Amino acid sequence: MTPAPRFACLRVPHFAVAALARGDPALRGRRVAVLEGPPATRAVVEVSPEAWAAGARPGMGASEALARVPDLVCRDRDSGAERSATGALLDAALGTSPRLMAAAADCVLVDLAGLTGLFGDDGRVGERLATATAGVGLPAHVGIAGSRTVAVLAARAAPGVTVVPPGGEPAFLAPLPLACLDPAPDLAEALERWGIRTLGELAALPTAGLSARLGAGGVRLQSRARGEDDRPFEAWAPPEPCVEAITLDWEVTALEGLVFVLRGLLERLSARLLARECGAAALVLTAGLAGGASHRCQLPLVAPLREPRTLLALLRAELEGLQLAAPIIALALEAEPAPLPPLQADLLAPPRPSPRELGETLGRLAALVGPDRVGTPALGDTHRPDAIGLTAFTGAVARQAAVAALAFADAATLACRRFVPPLPATVTTRDDQPDSVEAAGLRGRVVACAGPWRTAGEWWTETAWSREEWDVALSDGAVYRLALDRATGAWTLDAVYD
Amino acid sequence: MTAASRLELAGLLARSPSGLCLVRPGLGLARREHAATGIGPLDTLLGGGFPRGRISEVVGPRSSGRTSVLLGSLGRATARGALAALVDATDGFDPASAEARGVDLDRLLWVRCGGGLGTAVQAADVIVRGGGFDVVVVDWGELPPQALVRVPTAAVVRLQRAVEATPTAVVLSGARRVAGSLATLAVALALGRARWAPGGPGLLVRLEAEARLARSRERAPGAAVRVSWRVLG
Numbered sequence: 001m002t003p004a005p006r007f008a009c010l011r012v013p014h015f016a017v018a019a020l021a022r023g024d025p026a027l028r029g030r031r032v033a034v035l036e037g038p039p040a041t042r043a044v045v046e047v048s049p050e051a052w053a054a055g056a057r058p059g060m061g062a063s064e065a066l067a068r069v070p071d072l073v074c075r076d077r078d079s080g081a082e083r084s085a086t087g088a089l090l091d092a093a094l095g096t097s098p099r100l101m102a103a104a105a106d107c108v109l110v111d112l113a114g115l116t117g118l119f120g121d122d123g124r125v126g127e128r129l130a131t132a133t134a135g136v137g138l139p140a141h142v143g144i145a146g147s148r149t150v151a152v153l154a155a156r157a158a159p160g161v162t163v164v165p166p167g168g169e170p171a172f173l174a175p176l177p178l179a180c181l182d183p184a185p186d187l188a189e190a191l192e193r194w195g196i197r198t199l200g201e202l203a204a205l206p207t208a209g210l211s212a213r214l215g216a217g218g219v220r221l222q223s224r225a226r227g228e229d230d231r232p233f234e235a236w237a238p239p240e241p242c243v244e245a246i247t248l249d250w251e252v253t254a255l256e257g258l259v260f261v262l263r264g265l266l267e268r269l270s271a272r273l274l275a276r277e278c279g280a281a282a283l284v285l286t287a288g289l290a291g292g293a294s295h296r297c298q299l300p301l302v303a304p305l306r307e308p309r310t311l312l313a314l315l316r317a318e319l320e321g322l323q324l325a326a327p328i329i330a331l332a333l334e335a336e337p338a339p340l341p342p343l344q345a346d347l348l349a350p351p352r353p354s355p356r357e358l359g360e361t362l363g364r365l366a367a368l369v370g371p372d373r374v375g376t377p378a379l380g381d382t383h384r385p386d387a388i389g390l391t392a393f394t395g396a397v398a399r400q401a402a403v404a405a406l407a408f409a410d411a412a413t414l415a416c417r418r419f420v421p422p423l424p425a426t427v428t429t430r431d432d433q434p435d436s437v438e439a440a441g442l443r444g445r446v447v448a449c450a451g452p453w454r455t456a457g458e459w460w461t462e463t464a465w466s467r468e469e470w471d472v473a474l475s476d477g478a479v480y481r482l483a484l485d486r487a488t489g490a491w492t493l494d495a496v497y498d
Numbered sequence: 499m500t501a502a503s504r505l506e507l508a509g510l511l512a513r514s515p516s517g518l519c520l521v522r523p524g525l526g527l528a529r530r531e532h533a534a535t536g537i538g539p540l541d542t543l544l545g546g547g548f549p550r551g552r553i554s555e556v557v558g559p560r561s562s563g564r565t566s567v568l569l570g571s572l573g574r575a576t577a578r579g580a581l582a583a584l585v586d587a588t589d590g591f592d593p594a595s596a597e598a599r600g601v602d603l604d605r606l607l608w609v610r611c612g613g614g615l616g617t618a619v620q621a622a623d624v625i626v627r628g629g630g631f632d633v634v635v636v637d638w639g640e641l642p643p644q645a646l647v648r649v650p651t652a653a654v655v656r657l658q659r660a661v662e663a664t665p666t667a668v669v670l671s672g673a674r675r676v677a678g679s680l681a682t683l684a685v686a687l688a689l690g691r692a693r694w695a696p697g698g699p700g701l702l703v704r705l706e707a708e709a710r711l712a713r714s715r716e717r718a719p720g721a722a723v724r725v726s727w728r729v730l731g
Contacts, residue, residue, distance in 0.1 A: 373611070376603060377603050379603075413729070414563070415599055417639060497729070498563060
């Protein structure tokens with residue numbers, strides 16, 4: 001008879017703080033807040049238990065947190081330290097079981113199948129895991145149960161080692177509050193209205209009725225409330241870099257020759273990545289030069305890629321214009337492996353490229369226009385007119401709040417097209433209103449105008465801005481947005497209504 | 499499953515030989531012939547919107563409303579959950595305007611070409627060949643008509659060949675037409691007329707323009723409609 005599956009969950013509470021404390025033990029036991037964001041809007045993203053007890057909370061502004069907890073130690077979030085901490089957590093678990101799943105940055109799941117004969121019962125295995133994580137400087141909570149979902153909830157429920165005995169999952173889950181499953185706000189609101197407050201109450205509801213009223217999201221939530229796992233175990237393997245190297249019998253002095261050699265290296269590298277079912281998140285090219293020196297360049301990729309032609313185009317774009325002191329006599333190409341997103345698409349959604357196809361398209365575009373010129377438009381959290389950036393394009397489903405906002409958007413509103421950079425303008429005024437405008441490529445009398453609309457911001461920083469905006473119709477018939485920088489007195493044409 | 503095979507499967511499901519409707523209407527699975535702009539009179543003029551698998555053109559001077567037409571099309575595509583792409587030749591895209599007009603920025607791919615004419619057409623070609631985008635817009639922005647003469651025709655021919663086999667609508671927009679007979683449909687927008695609120699501090703309230711069908715394989719060219727855009731307060 002196959003033994004019932006058992007899983008352990010290692011979870012590090014207050015992960016961002018714990019990751020910093022690994023490198024700076026003096027932070028342990030102190031009131032610590034981890035901050036993130038630009039200087040003007042830096043906010044607390046994580047606090048230590050001591051700081052929590054004193055009243056600091058995630059989401060607070062830095063100054064508010066310091067006002068509440070005067071001896072609060074504020075530190076910037078360190079993503080490198082967090083990646084190292086996740087790696088340390090996985091290494092600690094690897095000493096007990098080879099089958100691990102990285103569920104989140106602060107959470108590792110361990111398959112305990114077959115470990116009883118080696119280490120004893122669940123309690124002993126749990127103690128072993130807790131000792132191992134403490135050994136790498138991370139205070140982890142350990143939960144052990146018959147499913148991963150229950151193991152995670154057990155690790156969240158209490159510090160130390162919590163073992164849910166086989167068959168005891170329903171009794172363990174029943175009194176837990178719904179909030180421990182982090183339901184979507186609309187689901188949480190609906191269930192609250194129905195008077196459903198615990199996992200036991202949700203688990204007892206008829207599934208068909210729940211599906212009819214709350215849809216697939218409600219059914220998934222109920223499945224988790226019953227302790228069922230909603231995705232397969234994705235085994236984690238220690239990353240090993242893929243390296244392909246070649247020592248040349250001749251000296252390469254031109255780009256075409258280099259590309260010829262790189263094509264072969266990339267094809268072999270791609271085949272290895274295919275065997276691993278992953279792509280390359282970054283490429284590192286090391287060129288050995290005649291005379292003993294070497295040149296190293298790193299190519300970060302906008303998405304994990306494996307297609308040799310795309311990778312070659314990106315490398316070629318990176319190497320064009322490169323000047324080396326000596327001919328190349330050896331080449332090594334290293335790929336940083338990263339899992340490729342799954343190919344499965346949603347049949348009930350409009351057609352869209354698979355993440356893999358999208359990654360290749362983005363890679364080709366990055367090679368064409370540059371990686372910093374492709375992405376999703378991102379608006380800054382400010383009224384500053386030029387606060388526009390680009391973030392990585394994923395084509396992800398919009399956030400609920402964004403969807404709600406779009407419902408109120410109006411297709412019959414007028415749009416603007418910006419001048420990039422804004423056109424410096426010479427403006428004459430009459431009765432404190434623009435009378436004529438002259439800028440590169442246009443000149444005209446103002447036939448109608450509206451304004452000034454005054455805006456200002458970030459006066460507490462060096463990037464303070466204060467301006468007056470006017471809508472002006474010029475004698476050429478077009479309507480422009482004209483701006484006066486109140487600090488410098490300079491006029492610019494910012495945009496045209498179109 | 500590739501985007502193309504997925505679309506084919508969706509088409510098969512929608513056309514069940516038993517006559518049963520396997521796909522609910524409105525889910526966006528069945529191939530739609532046009533990508534709507536969301537602007538009623540203009541969609542009527544275009545016979546539903548910009549044709550899929552074809553190149554269309556929107557031309558007009560400053561303040562003729564062509565950017566508003568483009569954003570309307572991008573907004574409709576993203577609102578139904580599809581992906582859209584904007585190839586921006588002059589980096590003049592204003593995300594705040596787009597968001598106000600209903601474009602879901604999370605589903606919009608913005609490619610900034612910094613003035614490269616050939617690069618913009620090539621970027622559109624890459625996106626179309628990559629597949630899965632509902633609408634691909636190439637906006638020539640502020641480039642003057644004499645600059646657009648230099649758009650490489652060979653690249654436009656290649657783009658036209660690429661888009662033929664896809665359900666993507668490609669729209670080129672600028673101060674003049676660049677695709678010639680390679681475009682199935684062309685709309686010319688006349689200079690808009692600004693309407694200002696009377697009295698007190700002036701307030702721009704709306705812009706009115708005329709849209710004329712300059713080229714169409716389905717309808718007689720020359721038909722025109724008036725389009726009006728409100729200015730958000």
